[in-house]
Amino acid sequence: MEKFTTLKSTAIPLNIENVDTDQIIPARFLKATDKKGFGDNVFRDWRFNKDGSINSDFVLNKSEYSGSILVAGNNFGCGSSREHAAWAIVGYGFKVVVSSFFADIFKGNALNNGLLPVQVSEEFLSDLLQKIESNPKTVIEVNLQNQTISIQDSDLSEHFEIDAYKKTCMLNGYDDIDYLVNNKKQIEAFEAQKTY
């Protein structure tokens, strides 16, 4: 897994609530047996019209917006457990997703793929969206060590929470398999004396 420390980038505002994983990556693209190529189909049915032409109204297709931070509405990533959603977002080039609330499974999947979910207050999210929409060149800084997200050239900044263990994993590029495999003896001992 790739390490994550700090990121300075412009951001793309996806001002929609309850973005579900079927929108992030529709089921018909889940037939692959590897992790490659999902970025091409991220938000497929929002990015493209039914006839395959580009939907120029969708924010990812607006030339003024770019960057590796996605800022989305409340309850991002709800629905299916498909990790393909995280692979698609990472594959498209995002490194951070900001929202006021994340669905559990998506959040875990993101963290397991080096994609940092930054949960902010409703108020900060609304300020952030407004800043980006009024000036797409707005630079956002995310610092994982300090657990802060700030909007450059403004006094707007907020602390975000992350599990201490997951933070260490992200900072160092470790994943859970490393930890679990190293603890096999303990797991075997547990199996030998299970009480249920």
Place this chain on the structure above:
Amino acid sequence: MSKKTLFDKVWDSHVVSTIENGPQVLYIDKHLIHEVTSPQAFNELEERGIPIFRPDQIVATADHNTPTLNQDQPVKDALSRQQLKQLSINCKKNNITLYELGHKYNGIVHVMAPELGITQPGITMVCGDSHTSTHGAFGAIAFGIGTSQVAQVFASQCLLLTKPKSLRVTVNGKLKNGVLPKDVILYIISKLGTNSGTGYFCEYAGNVFEEMSMEGRMTVCNMSIEMGARGGMIAPDETTFKYIKGRKFAPKGEEFEKKVAYWKSLPTDEGAVFDKEYHFDASDIEPMITYGTNPGMGIKISENIPVEENASFKKSLAYMNFEAGESLINKPINYVFIGSCTNSRIEDFRAAANYIKGKKKAQNVTAWLVPGSKQVEVQIIEEGLKDIFDNAGFQLRQPGCSACLAMNDDKIPQGEYCVSTSNRNFEGRQGQGSRTILASPLVAAATAVEGKIIDITKHLN
């Protein structure tokens, strides 16, 4: 001793160790896998040279990406065929039991595991599928995981997790005629919203759940994830024990009695405290339908769509081509789907058949009935329900996830409405541009017969 919830008892007995200021290592008893979310996990282990730790605790089935017609013939779609082949190769190579397409135990993972007695009270179960919450109906801790976690369980039979908070939803009273378990859960989600359960495990309590069959309890627990809860649970009782007894992988004889004695110790202690509690009155629940693009956007079938000002609500209604404030009664419907891990068990088809018997499907309607498993399919035929469906013009297909997520060819066309017994009404879920209306098998059956949404409450008794 401190009072414990059902969830606490099962969770605490599975904790291998705790990382200081961090997650716990939770032992997983049963790992269910399918073709869509497992291949990358197999690859991961292979690339890292890590063997599968406990292959005998894994059970595989093919369900998400399978055709529901001509299952005896090679799968037409090349990518789907390859994905199914990969599952067979991976299972064979790693000594994992697989119920592949056509096997007598094949079926949707959340239908076949309970009916084989794999699902039992007090165990921990995971699957790379968010509706794994279904198995909580037995008093198991069961939840969906991502593919990285599938790899973790392959490697260690464990997961690193922070213990979720506890939530209890209590429904007491008498359910009205025509109100099915699906209506109960759609009602709860419509009241609580799609993220009220995030970060929680939910226990369902009260006489309504106590009096429900196992099939009904599974329907309820299945949709826990639609209010954000990773899992749902119902205390095991005589109904649970009776369901499990005699099934293929259920404990036998003295072992079964020993297990039952243990299972009886699992229900939440009187006085145990939950982080959050909700109470509902059963008599307020009516047959439900959804009008929007998330499962929380549900109303009683006789109610009008609410009027709200927020942008996401308006976007949702625009997608559905509905007006705020209007009623859905008499809306013409051309597609009806009865199936999915929510409502594809024998009881669901009995409920549908009971209404359909002696009637005919409306001319304009395409009605697909997709059983949850081969065993359910056999039962439908043996109980004579297939004859009722055939005579009424419904099409009984072969088992699989089918039009719930439309990964296979079972897609609802662009712009069409589908009254569906599945669990998600997200944009395009049942096919690009399709519009899903979630409902119970009874409401779905009635819609198919009438060719439009009707107020089912006026057609009963």
